[in-house]
Amino acid sequence: MKVAPWPQELIDRYRAQGLWRGETFDDVLRQRAADPQVATRTAVVDATTSLTYAELDEHVGRLAAGLVALGVGRDDRVLLQIPNQAEYVIVVFALFRMGALPVFGLPAHRENELVGIAGAADAVAIVSPRRIGAVDHRALAESVAAQVPSVRHLIDVDDLASVSADPIEHARSDPSEMAFLQLSGGSTGIPKLIPRTHDDYLYSVIRSNEVCGVTADTVYLATLPVAHNFPMSSPGILGALYAGGTVALTESPAPSVAWEMVQRAGVTMTGLVPPLARLWTETAEAGTDFDLSTLRTVLVGGARCPDELARRIGPALGVTLQQVFGMAEGLVCYTRLDDPEDVVTSTQGRPMSDADELRLVTEDGEIVTDGPGFLETQGPYTIRAYWADRSPESFAPDGWYRTGDVVELTPEGNMLVRGRGGDRINRGGEKVSAEQLEEELLAHPLVRDAIVVAVADKFLGERTCAYVIPADPEQPPTLPVLRKFVREAGLAEWKLPDVVKVIDGFPETGVGKVSRKQLRELLAQN
Ligand code: OOB
Numbered sequence: 001m002k003v004a005p006w007p008q009e010l011i012d013r014y015r016a017q018g019l020w021r022g023e024t025f026d027d028v029l030r031q032r033a034a035d036p037q038v039a040t041r042t043a044v045v046d047a048t049t050s051l052t053y054a055e056l057d058e059h060v061g062r063l064a065a066g067l068v069a070l071g072v073g074r075d076d077r078v079l080l081q082i083p084n085q086a087e088y089v090i091v092v093f094a095l096f097r098m099g100a101l102p103v104f105g106l107p108a109h110r111e112n113e114l115v116g117i118a119g120a121a122d123a124v125a126i127v128s129p130r131r132i133g134a135v136d137h138r139a140l141a142e143s144v145a146a147q148v149p150s151v152r153h154l155i156d157v158d159d160l161a162s163v164s165a166d167p168i169e170h171a172r173s174d175p176s177e178m179a180f181l182q183l184s185g186g187s188t189g190i191p192k193l194i195p196r197t198h199d200d201y202l203y204s205v206i207r208s209n210e211v212c213g214v215t216a217d218t219v220y221l222a223t224l225p226v227a228h229n230f231p232m233s234s235p236g237i238l239g240a241l242y243a244g245g246t247v248a249l250t251e252s253p254a255p256s257v258a259w260e261m262v263q264r265a266g267v268t269m270t271g272l273v274p275p276l277a278r279l280w281t282e283t284a285e286a287g288t289d290f291d292l293s294t295l296r297t298v299l300v301g302g303a304r305c306p307d308e309l310a311r312r313i314g315p316a317l318g319v320t321l322q323q324v325f326g327m328a329e330g331l332v333c334y335t336r337l338d339d340p341e342d343v344v345t346s347t348q349g350r351p352m353s354d355a356d357e358l359r360l361v362t363e364d365g366e367i368v369t370d371g372p373g374f375l376e377t378q379g380p381y382t383i384r385a386y387w388a389d390r391s392p393e394s395f396a397p398d399g400w401y402r403t404g405d406v407v408e409l410t411p412e413g414n415m416l417v418r419g420r421g422g423d424r425i426n427r428g429g430e431k432v433s434a435e436q437l438e439e440e441l442l443a444h445p446l447v448r449d450a451i452v453v454a455v456a457d458k459f460l461g462e463r464t465c466a467y468v469i470p471a472d473p474e475q476p477p478t479l480p481v482l483r484k485f486v487r488e489a490g491l492a493e494w495k496l497p498d499v500v501k502v503i504d505g506f507p508e509t510g511v512g513k514v515s516r517k518q519l520r521e522l523l524a525q526n
Contacts, residue, residue, distance in 0.1 A: 105183070
């Protein structure tokens with residue numbers, strides 16, 4: 001399936017420079033499994049399973065055939081809601097093999113998001129487990145299927161054997177076409193669909209491997225939800241598999257679980273959001289019996305890592321820190337392994353590719369020479385439009401992606417991420433749309449008006465604060481009441497308000513026309 005194309009001149013340049021190699025994800029797995037040096041190495045390990053490359057390839061071949069037999073076709077979209085377990089890798093590569101397109105839902109998504117995503121993608125199937133903890137994911141998938149007519153199949157990820165069949169031949173996918181749909185962490189409530197091609201995404205994986213030193217000896221631990229772009233490809237599980245290394249998966253990032261895996265699998269590298277990096281650092285500082293000596297690199301990103309924390313991570317865990325500032329739409333910046341200490345601990349790194357182009361602009365799109373400014377970018381792995389283009393305003397008229405992030409550049413070209421407009425709260429890497437939450441709150445009978453802003457939080461970086469004008473001042477809504485209401489509306493748990501402040505009116509913006517954006521910014525300053 002086609003994606004919004006790069007300008008022909010850029011296509012020619014990226015191909016001529018060898019950035020786009022004409023390789024598919026299925027080519028990669030087939031080659032690794034066919035290479036006697038790699039075939040018997042461990043590809044994937046989780047709490048209960050361990051698969052060599054040859055075994056992974058065999059499972060993938062059987063599932064791909066089974067999906068075809070079930071009636072899933074080439075280019076069909078398949079919504080995944082799979083926790084960090086070995087089957088995740090099997091399902092994704094089976095879809096690559098038969099040319100269907102994974103849509104990377106997160107286990108934390110609830111009915112509201114899943115219906116929106118499945119509907120926008122016209123998904124034909126959902127792959128999820130029966131339960132995760134207390135949550136009945138089968139019931140969730142059934143209710144999504146009841147609301148989204150395109151969904152014809154519900155597949156239980158813990159019973160792939162019942163779908164699998166004897167391997168068959170499959171047509172090869174076109175490397176320049178869409179490989180999957182990633183989800184935006186963006187400012188709209190329902191994530192936007194991000195079409196990534198084999199060519200562009202593989203380039204980002206290969207270049208990440210170079211920048212992060214990933215080799216066949218790398219054991220990458222995915223402890224963040226693996227469908228997210230960061231543990232997926234920065235350099236993530238795809239980086240480790242590309243290099244012929246090992247992917248380890250844990251369903252919990254808690255030190256007691258994740259460190260057991262570090263020890264068992266000899267993990268060398270992992271990626272963490274700042275709140276988890278803090279938990280790991282403080283736990284290690286307090287002393288631990290787990291042997292973390294194999295761990296060499298910890299990547300931290302998804303939200304701004306405080307400098308104070310960044311300085312403690314390396315010494316506490318005995319690792320080299322790499323800060324990562326990336327986005328599912330494309331651009332990924334890293335600090336480099338040989339950067340001076342102050343660059344690693346106080347900047348968010350620089351673009352991984354020389355072909356990444358950056359510019360800083362004002363709100364009106366005027367170029368700023370010395371920042372801060374809104375970051376815009378184009379490059380060999382940054383999309384030119386969302387799928388089913390729901391947000392053309394996210395792209396400048398010349399196709400550059402408007403990240404929405406306010407950044408400054410150091411003289412050496414490293415990023416200092418300063419924040420972004422008030423439309424989105426970055427809750428330790430999980431993004432909350434102020435607008436979506438406001439809409440949900442406004443539906444509550446005790447709420448006359450609501451504005452959602454970020455408040456600073458030592459652990460998460462930012463938390464969600466809802467300023468609420470009550471419908472009846474005698475009966476103001478409370479935090480538990482509003483959290484329950486939003487949860488029951490089917491929103492993911494991380495989107496529920498953390499704080500509710502009841503006020504009589506919103507501050508004046510000083511402009512005749514009152515914009516919610518301006519109000520958010522005003523309230524956020526208090
Ligand atoms: C990653 O991807 P998304 O799509 O969930 O979120 C992207 C946004 C960025 O636009 C920025 O606002 C924020 O997350 N962000 C950071 C950051 N890394 C991401 N803000 C400050 N400092 C950082 N280091 O979050 C993502 C994708 C690939 C790799 C890493 C993170």
